[in-house]
Structure formats: C-alpha cells, structure tokens
Amino acid sequence: MGLELYLDLMSPPCRWVYMFAKKNNIPFEHKQMVLAKGEQHSEAFAKVNQLKKVPALKDGDFTLAESTAILVYLAQKHKTADHWYPSDLQKRARVDEFLAWQHTTLTMNNGRLMMMKTMAPMLLGHPVPAEKVDAAVQELNMSLKQMEEKFLQDKTFLTGEEISLADLVAFTTAAQPLGGGPDILEGRPKLIAWRQHVEAEIGEELINEMNQVMEKAKAMLGGPVDPAMKEMMKAYLQKML
Amino acid sequence: MGLELYLDLLSSPCRAVYIFAKTNSIPFEYKEVTLMKGEQLSEDFGKVNPLKKIPALKDGDFTMSESVAILLYLAEKYKLSDHWYPANLEKRAKINEFLLWHVNVVRPLMVKDFWLKVMAPTLLGRTAPAEKLEAVEQEFSAALDQFEKTFLQGKTYISGEEISVADVLSLCDLIQATCTGQNIFEERPKMAAWRRNVESHIGMELINEAQKVVLNAGSYSKDSMDSKGVEWLTARARLLLS
Numbered sequence: 297m298g299l300e301l302y303l304d305l306m307s308p309p310c311r312w313v314y315m316f317a318k319k320n321n322i323p324f325e326h327k328q329m330v331l332a333k334g335e336q337h338s339e340a341f342a343k344v345n346q347l348k349k350v351p352a353l354k355d356g357d358f359t360l361a362e363s364t365a366i367l368v369y370l371a372q373k374h375k376t377a378d379h380w381y382p383s384d385l386q387k388r389a390r391v392d393e394f395l396a397w398q399h400t401t402l403t404m405n406n407g408r409l410m411m412m413k414t415m416a417p418m419l420l421g422h423p424v425p426a427e428k429v430d431a432a433v434q435e436l437n438m439s440l441k442q443m444e445e446k447f448l449q450d451k452t453f454l455t456g457e458e459i460s461l462a463d464l465v466a467f468t469t470a471a472q473p474l475g476g477g478p479d480i481l482e483g484r485p486k487l488i489a490w491r492q493h494v495e496a497e498i499g500e501e502l503i504n505e506m507n508q509v510m511e512k513a514k515a516m517l518g519g520p521v522d523p524a525m526k527e528m529m530k531a532y533l534q535k536m537l
Numbered sequence: 538m539g540l541e542l543y544l545d546l547l548s549s550p551c552r553a554v555y556i557f558a559k560t561n562s563i564p565f566e567y568k569e570v571t572l573m574k575g576e577q578l579s580e581d582f583g584k585v586n587p588l589k590k591i592p593a594l595k596d597g598d599f600t601m602s603e604s605v606a607i608l609l610y611l612a613e614k615y616k617l618s619d620h621w622y623p624a625n626l627e628k629r630a631k632i633n634e635f636l637l638w639h640v641n642v643v644r645p646l647m648v649k650d651f652w653l654k655v656m657a658p659t660l661l662g663r664t665a666p667a668e669k670l671e672a673v674e675q676e677f678s679a680a681l682d683q684f685e686k687t688f689l690q691g692k693t694y695i696s697g698e699e700i701s702v703a704d705v706l707s708l709c710d711l712i713q714a715t716c717t718g719q720n721i722f723e724e725r726p727k728m729a730a731w732r733r734n735v736e737s738h739i740g741m742e743l744i745n746e747a748q749k750v751v752l753n754a755g756s757y758s759k760d761s762m763d764s765k766g767v768e769w770l771t772a773r774a775r776l777l778l779s
Binding site for chain 2: 360361364368386388389392397400
C-alpha cells in the first residue's frame with residue numbers, strides 16, 4: 297500500500313499538503329474527509345490519527361499529523377527540489393521560522409475571520425457582532441503587515457529568490473477567494489506581486505485543479521451536518537466570541 | 538562577533554533555548570531583554586527582531602526568531618548528537634509533529650492559565666470569573682491527558698529512549714504551569730517520571746539556574762515592572778481576560 301493522505305480540502309492546511317504533493321508528482325491516495333460531517337471522529341480514522349485532525353498521513357505503518365510536519369517529511373522523503381526546504385542552514389532556518397510563525401498569526405487569524413463570516417451565522421443562527429469581526433480583521437491585517445515587512449521585504453518569495461514551503465503555506469491563506477468576495481491582499485501591492493509570482497510557480501493547471509476539488513468539497517457540505525460536530529463547532533465559536 | 542541569544546528567562550521558550558544551548562556547551566553571549574520593562578519593544582531590539590518577540594538569535598548578520606526554529610538551527614549548526622533532532626526521517630517527523638501540537642495546543646493553554654491566575658490579578662487588581670478559570674483548567678488537563686496517551690505513552694522520553702528538543706521545549710512550558718498551583722506532576726506519575734528523566738539528563742544545576750526567576754513569585758510583582766512594562770503587560774492582560 298502506498299502513501300495515503302487524509303484531507304478535507306475545505307481546510308487550508310490540507311490544501312497545502314495536497315498542492316505540495318501534486319506539484320512534486322508525489323503519488324498518493326487521496327482519502328477525502330468531510331469535517332462538517334464529523335468523519336474525523338470515526339474509529340477507523342482514529343487508527344490513522346489519534347488526535348482526530350486533518351491533514352494526516354499514512355505511509356505503510358507510519359502515520360503522521362500536523363501539516364507542516366507532513367510537508368517537511370514529504371519534501372525530505374521524496375527528495376524534492378532543494379528550494380522547497382533548503383539544505384543550506386540559514387535558508388532552511390528562514391523557512392522553519394516562517395512555518396513556526398504563521399500558525400498562530402496569519403493562518404489562525406484568517407481562519408478565525410473566515411469562520412466568523414461563513415460558518416458562524418449558519419451555526420449560531422445570527423451574524424457575529426460587528427466589533428468582533430472588526431477586531432478579527434485588524435488582527436489579520438497585522439499579520440499581513442508583519443508578513444510583508446518582516447518576511448517578504450523586497451524579495452521575490454518569502455524566504456529568498458526561489459519558492460519554498462513558506463510561500464505555499466501563505467499562498468493558500470492569501471489566495472484569491474473562489475467565486476468573488478473581498479481580496480484580503482487588497483491595497484497591498486507588494487503582497488499582490490508576491491502572490492502572482494507564487495501562482496506562476498505553482499502553475500495555472502494545478503491552481504485550477506485545486507479550485508475544482510474545492511468546489512466539489514464545498515458541494516459535499518450540502519446536507520445534514522453531523523450533530524456532534526455542530527455542537528462542537530458552536531462551542532468553539534462561542535468561546536472565540 | 539559570535540552567537541548572541543536574546544532572552545528573558547521568565548519566558549518558557551527562552552528557557553528552552555537557554556537550557557538547550559548550555560547543555561550542549563554552545564558558546565553564546567546572553568543578551569537580556571527584560572519583558573517586565575517592555576525592552577522587547579525597543580527600537581534597538583527591533584533591529585534584531587522586527588516582530589519584537591523573544592527568544593531571538595543573532596549569528597553575525599543572520600537574525601531569526603521562533604523558539605522551535607532556533608532549536609533546530611542550533612542542533613544543525615553545531616552538529617549536535619543525533620538524538621536531539623534525529624536525521625532519521627520518521628523519527629524527525631514525529632518530533633516535528635509533537636513540537637507543533639505542543640506549541641499550538643498546550644502552550645496557549647499554559648499561557649492563558651498563567652495570565653488569568655498570576656498576571657491579571659497583579660495588573661488589573663481582579664481575578665477572572667471562576668467558570669473561566671475552571672474552563673481553562675479543564676482544557677489544560679485534557680491536553681495533558683493527550684500528552685501522556687498519544688505522545689509520551691510511557692516511554693522514557695517523548696521520541697523514545699533518548700532525549701530530544703521535544704523534551705526540553707515541553708518541560709519548560711509545563712514547569713511554568715506549576716507556578717499557578719497546579720499539581721500536574723504529583724497527579725500524573727508517568728509525567729513525573731518523564732520529568733525526572735529529562736532533569737537528570739540535563740542536570741539539576743542548569744535546570745535550577747534556568748528556572749530560578751520564573752519560580753520566584755516576586756519576579757511578577759509590580760515592583761519588578763517599570764511604566765513601559767506595566768503598559769504593555771496591562772494591555773495584554775485585558776486582551777486575555779476579555
């Protein structure tokens with residue numbers, strides 16, 4: 297049995313893993329998970345990842361969770377081009393630094409805002425108070441500012457002149473929203489230019505494929521939401537708000 | 538100029554970097570960045586780390602932040618013994634998996650617990666509502682259950698029979714949790730055994746040296762803060778309490 301990747305493409309960390317594997321022609325079996333239906337709570341999945349989270353990887357007997365750990369593992373195991381996760385000590389440190397930083401900043405703040413705008417109204421039955429949304433927007437803006445001023449600066453990509461795992465991870469957060477909607481990079485020409493470079497590197501074909509898979513995943517959301525999952529998400533939202 | 542490490546031993550990720558460097562005899566210049574005086578907000582430090590956070594590292598012209606990234610950089614640069622961050626892909630991946638889970642799940646809970654119980658009363662003169670404290674304690678306890686069941690699993694160290702960066706990082710955070718009166722080690726013999734293993738490997742002299750300030754409640758009193766410190770700490774306390 298080959299590499300299995302357990303992914304719900306509605307989740308950005310799953311998209312990072314999907315894009316990286318596809319871009320580098322790493323063969324894998326895509327095990328589609330639908331978080332909104334509580335599939336991560338199944339007994340079968342618990343054998344793959346006790347933490348019940350996606351993305352998760354199964355490579356023979358070896359199982360692994362945590363998106364950036366998966367990315368680094370795939371890069372090293374499949375000996376992908378050096379620029380993704382450089383062997384040079386300081387270049388690699390730059391990538392490690394960004395990957396560590398983004399979890400509780402860019403990615404978390406974007407996820408929070410997305411939740412407030414899309415899932416919250418559906419789960420709570422009313423929109424989130426404007427001040428909460430404004431505060432979330434401010435936090436995301438701070439992360440984008442830091443991304444531009446501390447990481448990107450005047451470089452082509454986040455950690456140098458070549459694309460790396462850092463760009464792939466940030467790209468999913470900063471990608472143009474599907475089906476219209478506000479562009480979070482609006483008013484930030486440097487980041488918009490960076491995004492264009494990333495899009496050119498990844499290639500239109502893979503980006504379109506990604507979008508198609510996401511549309512399909514979105515369609516799968518139709519229908520009843522697992523009640524336990526709904527309760528959990530409500531609790532999570534209420535805590536956040 | 539050699540390696541410089543910008544630290545405040547009141548901060549758990551700083552302690553991890555300090556202990557790791559010292560235990561491996563990595564020569565460095567200790568640069569104090571006193572959090573209680575808001576020194577991380579200074580313009581000078583901003584040149585080392587524009588994100589204004591510690592720990593931070595300066596190695597000639599090269600600067601970086603993020604404790605996990607710093608630990609990996611040191612392990613690689615000084616070609617430390619393999620067990621700290623093994624070359625074996627699967628062992629390394631498992632350590633990365635743990636580090637990410639710990640930093641994103643355990644540490645935020647430890648920090649919240651600490652701020653609600655110690656910093657907020659000091660700065661705002663009031664304690665958080667009981668339900669809020671209970672909720673954080675429950676979540677923290679669940680995370681520790683996860684730590685024992687999924688990661689430690691009765692092994693000597695997190696990644697197996699040898700110590701790694703995972704043990705150093707997580708122990709520093711967990712010791713800080715004891716400062717709020719939680720008996721996490723007394724109540725969990727497996728964790729207590731693991732703690733003894735890690736401490737005995739590193740040596741109590743270095744452990745005590747690194748933890749002296751954090752284990753002293755006076756370090757958090759208003760007397761140790763200046764106006765700049767009070768300003769940023771109070772803002773943070775308000776945010777966490779909201």
